[in-house]
Amino acid sequence: MEPIRVMINGLPGNMSQVVLRHALRDSRFTLLPYSLTGPEITDPEFRQEGQTIQLLHPDDRDEAIGEIRSSAGDFISIDFTHPSAVNDNAVFYCSNALPFVMGTTGGDRKKLEASVTASSIAAVIAPNMAKQIVGFQAMMEYAANTFPKLFEGYTLAVKESHQQGKADTSGTAKAMVKYFNALGTPFKEEDIVKERDPENQQNRWGIPAGYLRGHGWHTYSLLSADQTVRFEFTHNVNGREIYAGGTLDAVVFLHKKLAQGASGKTFTMIDVLTGA
Amino acid sequence: MEPIRVMINGLPGNMSQVVLRHALRDSRFTLLPYSLTGPEITDPEFRQEGQTIQLLHPDDRDEAIGEIRSSAGDFISIDFTHPSAVNDNAVFYCSNALPFVMGTTGGDRKKLEASVTASSIAAVIAPNMAKQIVGFQAMMEYAANTFPKLFEGYTLAVKESHQQGKADTSGTAKAMVKYFNALGTPFKEEDIVKERDPENQQNRWGIPAGYLRGHGWHTYSLLSADQTVRFEFTHNVNGREIYAGGTLDAVVFLHKKLAQGASGKTFTMIDVLTGA
Incomplete structure (x- = not known):
């Protein structure tokens, strides 16, 4: 199977770093060298194990995403950002046709779900990835x-x-x-x-x-x-290792669902567990 | 509700004694002063808290049961006897139209079930009453x-x-x-x-x-x-208290099922739990 392309958003946050570390060691995935980050982060990039990941600030992301999409093709976004960013990020993913796995808690969960339902994409949304x-x-x-x-x-x-x-x-x-x-x-x-x-x-x-x-x-x-x-x-x-394993399994699940034509749909970790 | 008449078989065995103690304190039940016992027991009766229970040996039970039935009316038998007695006792219950709760383990479980299925009675059969x-x-x-x-x-x-x-x-x-x-x-x-x-x-x-x-x-x-x-x-x-509680709940469940006309049917503790 061709590796699944993923973008891990929320670097340099703790949970994003754990997912990054696991994804780099997992042959099921290829990492896109970009990550959405918060307005308070001043570093332009994040480095880990020889990888340099460009940090995209809220002001830059709209311009950058078009170029990333056209060069990288389809990919799945993994979101471990901040409760205050949940709904705004979801709108960004939906309007740019970027399917995502949302591990960030908080925000308006009904609105989050509604964004996906009204969009052309699919997402796994779970407050607990274990x-x-x-x-x-x-x-x-x-x-x-x-x-x-x-x-x-x-x-x-x-x-x-x-x-x-x-x-x-x-x-x-x-x-x-x-x-x-x-x-x-x-x-x-x-x-x-x-x-x-x-x-x-x-x-x-x-x-x-x-x-x-x-x-x-x-x-x-x-x-x-x-x-x-x-x-x-x-x-x-x-630690946080257990959440990384579940997150990456959710990516594989979502990738399968997208291949089957899922659109305007949200999935939970129960769906991931049962493979339904 | 009128108390349910029960006969507790297997006295003076440990588990029967525990059930007896609980039944005597529980207003849902009335005790019949008889108990089937094993051939190795020589005592003619068992006493507990002012109650005298006549012990029926295998040789005496066929003769005794007709009289008990005609004087006591319908009742439910509770069986905590011995693995070697399971199938023989079941045949006895079935041929005398005595619905029963079987807590005794061992014996040929398929044959046990078949005896009930071929009979006019119903039974709760459970290797674990907790x-x-x-x-x-x-x-x-x-x-x-x-x-x-x-x-x-x-x-x-x-x-x-x-x-x-x-x-x-x-x-x-x-x-x-x-x-x-x-x-x-x-x-x-x-x-x-x-x-x-x-x-x-x-x-x-x-x-x-x-x-x-x-x-x-x-x-x-x-x-x-x-x-x-x-x-x-x-x-x-x-101790064994937890099993007595489940056994007596199984009696209440079976009593309800009999009132609904259950016949030739076996139930499990899962049925008792769900009330199905």
Whole structure:
């Protein structure tokens, strides 16, 4: 198979760098040496492993894209930029007929979807690119729909740890709480135990020092009313590698869908997982 | 609602005693003072909390059952007897038009099902009466069918602990391994780590001393190829209370199905969970 051409937008952001590193090592892809970047970035280019990637600022991108398209042909854009750029970038992709994988969270998600639906392109849009976590959420959703009240009488405890800078509660944990509620365990989002202290993370949780600045650990515990039965589900992610794998699989999926003529359509990670 | 009449067979066996204790405290049920027992039991009766239950030996049961039926009316039999008695008991239930909940494992399961199908009665047949564990198995089966290879590249570890007397590997653990195989992690049943040593159970696993003689603890761990992601699923059962709860819910379910005219039909715990 001919490699799929990709443009990774959001460099020099952390998540874009991880995806870049993976894409460079993956024979399924060829990298376009350009990346959309934010207005606050002053560097004209980004270098990694001998590659020089030209950073396109918002003011330059309209002019540049025509030339890139005519020289590179069709390609898929990967977006790990900034919540404030989500909708503007989507409009840019749609009006330039650039299919994309959107890993950036935030923005107006309905508007984002509507942009694609009204366009000639297709996109994968996912707030979480970690395939195994998305799959586990789907398992929980299945149980909540199929066996409501299965855990009636059980007490739920939820704890999560993320890097010190993360102010809000884990979105994954909040989504899981909804499933557990449907399964019969009353629990409020406010009762999620959030750990943000690096010392506790290292000493009490056992999180490796190298990942204190980038991790997402989650544990859900269920205890029966008579305390004789305990269920526990844990998913601990160190670093950002898992998201890169899912992102690149989403690119391959989207490439297949485009070849099949997909147009004006958005896909989720569940679609990517099932290959549907 | 009028209480459901139940006969608990298998006294003085451990599991029958637990079900008996729960049934006596549950206003949904009325107990018939009889219990089928094995040929090796010499006691004529079993006493619990002021109740005297007459033990019916294989030689006496045919004669006794006619009288019980004519005085007690319709009732549901609960079977926690012995693997060697499964098929013979099923034939007895079927030929006497006694609907039953079969919690006893072993025997010829196809023959067991065929007996019911050819009869006028209905039955719930389940190797595991713990609703939450059955529900979790169904989640795993759903994932295995819907997202094959989801955990490709991950390494699986499975460990289980049961009371010292249990010689074989946990049937639940073996069933789970099949699902994990479908999810892309190669693993053999022989690689399940079995703990049967009470000292290790207490000191390394933290199993309470009071449950060393009756527990089932299971942990499944998945580690990604690059070791950055860990998933862990645990279900720890102390004692046998969880099975009694599921058994009595199965009786209520069967009672409803019989009222709806079910005949020649077998149901599983999944049917009980979904109420289907």
